[in-house]
Amino acid sequence: MSAGDKIKAGADKVAGHVKETIGKVTDKDDLVAEGKADQTKGHVEEKVEDVKDVFKK
Secondary structure: OOHHHHHHHHHHHHHHHHHHHHHHHHOOHHHHHHHHHHHHHHHHHHHHHHHHHHHHO
16 A cells, blocks of 8 residues: 555545534534545545555565
């Protein structure tokens, strides 16, 4: 996993967590869902890069 990909995946997870928290505080279900989706996207990006790393070896 390249450093840039790690940073992007981490940023997606952090941004998602922030959106989810703000959504909970402001009682906006759509923002909570968007935050959870961003977090999932970050996790998926990490796993895809892990698979790529396995095949590079």
